[in-house]
Amino acid sequence: METGSGESVLLDVYIEEAGYEESHPRIRDIGFQVRAGELLGLIGPNGAGKSTTIKTLLGLLKHAKTRVNFNGSSGRHAYIPEQPVFHDDLTLWEHLDLAAAVYGLDYESFRRQADRLLRQFGMEEVKHDLPGGFSKGMKQKMMLMLGFLSEPDVYIVDEPFIGLDPRATKDFLRLLDEERSRGAAVLMSTHVLDTAEKICDRFIMISSGKAVAEGTLADIRESAGLPGASLFDCFDTLT
Numbered sequence: 001m002e003t004g005s006g007e008s009v010l011l012d013v014y015i016e017e018a019g020y021e022e023s024h025p026r027i028r029d030i031g032f033q034v035r036a037g038e039l040l041g042l043i044g045p046n047g048a049g050k051s052t053t054i055k056t057l058l059g060l061l062k063h064a065k066t067r068v069n070f071n072g073s074s075g076r077h078a079y080i081p082e083q084p085v086f087h088d089d090l091t092l093w094e095h096l097d098l099a100a101a102v103y104g105l106d107y108e109s110f111r112r113q114a115d116r117l118l119r120q121f122g123m124e125e126v127k128h129d130l131p132g133g134f135s136k137g138m139k140q141k142m143m144l145m146l147g148f149l150s151e152p153d154v155y156i157v158d159e160p161f162i163g164l165d166p167r168a169t170k171d172f173l174r175l176l177d178e179e180r181s182r183g184a185a186v187l188m189s190t191h192v193l194d195t196a197e198k199i200c201d202r203f204i205m206i207s208s209g210k211a212v213a214e215g216t217l218a219d220i221r222e223s224a225g226l227p228g229a230s231l232f233d234c235f236d237t238l239t
């Protein structure tokens, strides 16, 4: 799908309503698109419905009326969860190997990518360790590596910054930039608004399960009636 901006839309979402019980929708009327190379920030207070939005577009909620299109050429998308999910009895390397098999990567590409990611995240020395003994930040890095390994068209990232040290944050942002230059689209939910303000092209702000503002920082400032304000101040006003 092409848009006026010339970049193709790699993720096109409209959620009429979705929730955990049929009688109780938690989010309603949320729609957005993410284009090739773009980073869309999904922001909102605790309990606003960010994770529910992500679970809905991933098809994980039973009670959902939605339209979701992943339009990339490889059809591949990676989900990087907020809470690390891993197998207790597989080492970091075995996790990477398993993910590569699931993604259908050939062994040479897998080795090249895995070695590069281990180096970039400073995890080479623990690659044969079980993740149960990793710190919170190391577990988070493992989730990021598993996501980056597949070089998907679309990244869906749920709060990546909590637990990462400044160096890991920088490494993560650099990799994300490289992926966007390659043409990947990114949807990222986060509470770290000063970073979001710097890195996101556009935002969708949700509160109590509904979109309250969307667009560039200029659009968000206009919605909040706060010209020149920070994303943090706009958030405070709009939510």
Ligand SMILES: Nc1ncnc2c1ncn2[C@@H]1O[C@H](COP(=O)(O)OP(=O)(O)OP(=O)(O)O)[C@@H](O)[C@H]1O
Residues within 6 Å of the ligand: 020, 026, 044, 045, 046, 047, 048, 049, 050, 051, 052, 053
């Ligand atoms: N598994 C669940 N079962 C029932 N209700 C849930 C479940 N997970 C979330 N909710 C409810 O759905 C609403 C939206 O929660 P959600 O987790 O999407 O918020 P969030 O914006 O991601 O919040 P946070 O910033 O705290 O992570 C909340 O009212 C929450 O209580």
